[in-house]
Amino acid sequence: MQKKVNVRTLAMTAILGAVATVLMFISFSLPIIPSFVKLDFSELPALIAAFTMGPVSGAVVCLIKNLVNLPFTSTGGVGELCNFLMGVTFVVPAGLIYKYRKDRIGAVAGSFVGAVVMAALSFPINYFITYPFYAATMFPMEAIMAAYQAINPNVETLAQALLWFNVPFTFFKALCSVVITFLIYKRISPLIKGKV
Numbered sequence: 001m002q003k004k005v006n007v008r009t010l011a012m013t014a015i016l017g018a019v020a021t022v023l024m025f026i027s028f029s030l031p032i033i034p035s036f037v038k039l040d041f042s043e044l045p046a047l048i049a050a051f052t053m054g055p056v057s058g059a060v061v062c063l064i065k066n067l068v069n070l071p072f073t074s075t076g077g078v079g080e081l082c083n084f085l086m087g088v089t090f091v092v093p094a095g096l097i098y099k100y101r102k103d104r105i106g107a108v109a110g111s112f113v114g115a116v117v118m119a120a121l122s123f124p125i126n127y128f129i130t131y132p133f134y135a136a137t138m139f140p141m142e143a144i145m146a147a148y149q150a151i152n153p154n155v156e157t158l159a160q161a162l163l164w165f166n167v168p169f170t171f172f173k174a175l176c177s178v179v180i181t182f183l184i185y186k187r188i189s190p191l192i193k194g195k196v
Contacts, residue, residue, distance in 0.1 A: 017064025
């Protein structure tokens with residue numbers, strides 16, 4: 001019996017990883033943030049996996065989508081590394097809290113904590129990894145800052161840009177996944193768990 005559960009968990013994690021991969025390819029910009037910062041909903045399947053099968057499955061979904069995207073990257077894998085780190089900081093706390101309180105309050109609390117952690121840790125991840133790499137290999141820091149300053153001329157440093165734009169955007173992105181998860185979770189969780 002345990003073997004059957006493990007096989008189903010592996011299969012469903014792989015399927016959700018494939019869905020996350022497709023969603024990662026479907027990204028778009030918002031007019032209130034520089035165009036190189038994209039919105040996608042690829043954390044949605046990872047959050048569903050964390051709730052239905054545990055935080056490890058959620059983290060594996062984040063890993064799958066980024067590994068599959070590696071051959072198509074223009075960031076030398078750094079963008080995928082940072083996407084993975086931020087995804088894990090979102091779905092693992094959410095999944096851990098829900099694991100110990102499997103009700104609506106646990107789901108709401110886990111989702112909110114995960115969104116806050118992801119937003120907060122997006123600052124050091126972007127400040128110390130993402131943007132230094134981009135500045136060294138793709139765009140000079142002046143060009144990066146110019147994109148932010150075109151929207152808000154008062155932004156003078158990268159830290160300010162991240163606090164004004166990236167941290168709130170990351171929190172918004174996480175909340176989008178939370179809202180969609182709450183809308184569809186009850187309908188699809190029995191299918192994922194094999195209870196239909």
